[in-house]
Amino acid sequence: MVPERELFAGKAVRAARRLIGMELVHRGQRVRIVETEAYVGPHDLACHASKGRTARTEVLWRGPGLAYVYLIYGMYNCLNVVTGPEGFASAVLIRAAEPLSPGLGDLSGPGKLCRALGIDRSFNGIDLCDPGAALHLELGPRRRVRIASGPRINVDYARHWAHKDYRFMEAGSPFGSRPRLPLRSRRT
DNA sequence: CCACGGATCAGCT
């Protein structure tokens, strides 16, 4: 079952927490999300929306539940879920997942996850809440997860925004990216 | 037109 779009229509931090434990499905391959980062809006210097609306980032303004896929360092793709009320540009980066289908290999990083699932920029704008979409989300089995938080990775340029605890990970998961998060931990 | 830097990763030290 796909998640309600409303789950992503609020603040990015809330969506980032809720995405932990959800599953991504592409061509019959299935993964379980264990790590996310929130990019909370145009005022967040680490959020691509802070640079203004461009052809690349336009999907961030189109509404919650859509995929924002961009190329980083010339060689890796990163998958995000657009969040917030329509017109408030924010998103959640999917950083790592646990493989549920055989043969997927290591998904412990945003670039690796996209490479393993074959996600590239042609998926930009796809509706992740549409069960018929080539790539979509599904609610996993309902289960309580402990979530640890810490600062986002590689956003040192974002001044005080770099220190905010906008990175979330299933506590103790061996499938997250490094560095691990022994930080704050709380049940949701 | 051109220069610069990045929401990464693998491979090394």
Added chain:
DNA sequence: GCTGATCCGTGGA
């Protein structure tokens, strides 16, 4: 811990 690979998006001239 550090570095290079690799190329698009952006901003300035």
